[in-house]
Amino acid sequence: MSDVALQNITKDFKAVTALKDVSFSINDGEFFVLLGPTGAGKTTTLRVIAGLTRQDEGSVLFDGEPIDNLTPADRDVAFVFQQYSLYPTMTVFDNLAFPLRSPMRKTPEAEIRTQVEEVAEVLRITHLLERKTAHLSGGEMQRVTIGRAIVRDPRLFLMDEPLSNLDAKLRESLRVELQHLQKTQGATTLFVTHDQIEALTMGERIAVLNQGRILQIGTPEDIYDRPATTFVAQLVGTPRVNLVKANRADGTLYVADSAIHLPIPEDSDLPPSFTLGVRPEDMKPDKEGDFPGQITLIEPLGVETILHIKSGEQTLLSLIPGLTDLRMGDEVRFNIVRERLHYFQEDGTRISV
Ligand SMILES: Nc1ncnc2c1ncn2[C@@H]1O[C@H](COP(=O)(O)OP(=O)(O)OP(=O)(O)O)[C@@H](O)[C@H]1O
Ligand SMILES: [Mg+2]
Numbered sequence: 001m002s003d004v005a006l007q008n009i010t011k012d013f014k015a016v017t018a019l020k021d022v023s024f025s026i027n028d029g030e031f032f033v034l035l036g037p038t039g040a041g042k043t044t045t046l047r048v049i050a051g052l053t054r055q056d057e058g059s060v061l062f063d064g065e066p067i068d069n070l071t072p073a074d075r076d077v078a079f080v081f082q083q084y085s086l087y088p089t090m091t092v093f094d095n096l097a098f099p100l101r102s103p104m105r106k107t108p109e110a111e112i113r114t115q116v117e118e119v120a121e122v123l124r125i126t127h128l129l130e131r132k133t134a135h136l137s138g139g140e141m142q143r144v145t146i147g148r149a150i151v152r153d154p155r156l157f158l159m160d161e162p163l164s165n166l167d168a169k170l171r172e173s174l175r176v177e178l179q180h181l182q183k184t185q186g187a188t189t190l191f192v193t194h195d196q197i198e199a200l201t202m203g204e205r206i207a208v209l210n211q212g213r214i215l216q217i218g219t220p221e222d223i224y225d226r227p228a229t230t231f232v233a234q235l236v237g238t239p240r241v242n243l244v245k246a247n248r249a250d251g252t253l254y255v256a257d258s259a260i261h262l263p264i265p266e267d268s269d270l271p272p273s274f275t276l277g278v279r280p281e282d283m284k285p286d287k288e289g290d291f292p293g294q295i296t297l298i299e300p301l302g303v304e305t306i307l308h309i310k311s312g313e314q315t316l317l318s319l320i321p322g323l324t325d326l327r328m329g330d331e332v333r334f335n336i337v338r339e340r341l342h343y344f345q346e347d348g349t350r351i352s353v
Helices: 042-050 092-101 109-122 138-150 168-185 196-202 220-225 230-235
Strands: 004-013 016-026 031-035 057-062 077-080 156-160 189-193 205-210 213-218 242-249 252-255 261-263 273-278 283-285 291-300 304-311 314-321 331-336 342-344
Touching: 004 042, 016 042, 016 057, 016 213, 031 042, 031 196, 042 077, 042 156, 042 189, 077 138, 092 109, 092 138, 109 138, 138 156, 138 168, 168 196, 189 196, 196 220, 205 220, 205 230, 213 220, 213 230, 230 242, 230 273, 230 342, 242 314, 283 304, 283 314, 304 331
Parallel strands: 031 189, 031 205, 077 156, 156 189
Antiparallel strands: 004 016, 004 057, 205 213, 242 252, 242 273, 252 261, 273 342, 283 331, 291 304, 291 331, 304 314
């Protein structure tokens, strides 16, 4: 196992800049998540690390040593691809054994069997070992794909959205299993996803990538509680953060076109106009609340309920636990948790207050 570093990686595909000056490092044994929307450059990042795509600029280091001149085979990374990449005519057993049978390794067959059986048990696919992979369900195929990566002990796992093709239930259970596996094996892992829930629940640290650039690197708490930009703030959290235009005058913050105004310290560093971010869970109906509003929509989700509260011309989302007695059209009062507000410059960057 090793630590891995990317230094100022840039990669262009003709007119498209897939990666621009990307730098981050992954600690030994860390579960590191790369989170970004489609086209962000996630797969390209993994391919550069694996040696499948050559970067235009910058360097990849393992244990502090540049490995840019090593072939993919010599880099000793295991890549779980976005699409299934199994050998359809081979059995599950042979697919799992394949990485161990490489001529360079000369692993004895008995040892191969032991290792394959161990991995099959962990992933609960023992009953499938003799089956041809062409006849597996999507979830089973993905387990085999993951199994093929973890059957050996590479210095780094690169996982490209390995759970994204699965149904919600299977995704949840594999998420937990993968995490458990990674913790027990202590394998350094770079896990790519566009799913914020996966990123927040699995990542020890997360790097947010958009249009080939890193926007923020931090723990899930950093990313959620101190998003570096409005883009990051919107990328994590469902329902989405409320972003509204606001102004300050003297000691008061006014949310544009609404009844919301809050006292702020006179010596506050806030500019005269800015964007205010309010997470839905930080906005609650409250009989004694400071602000008037009207319920315009209710989305009951069972465990929690999303309320659309209109105040002036603004409609803000509020997330409350459980179900509600409120009805559409009800006049309510509400409060906002002031310590948890987010402030952004008009260009979208966070203002620390
Ligand atoms: N071989 C290629 N030739 C030309 N353009 C490419 C090539 N590979 C990637 N790109 C472009 O580079 C950008 C980044 O692509 P990449 O596949 O890394 O994104 P991604 O974050 O993995 O997206 P997704 O979530 O859709 O898988 C995209 O605009 C893509 O079209
Ligand atoms: Mg991709």
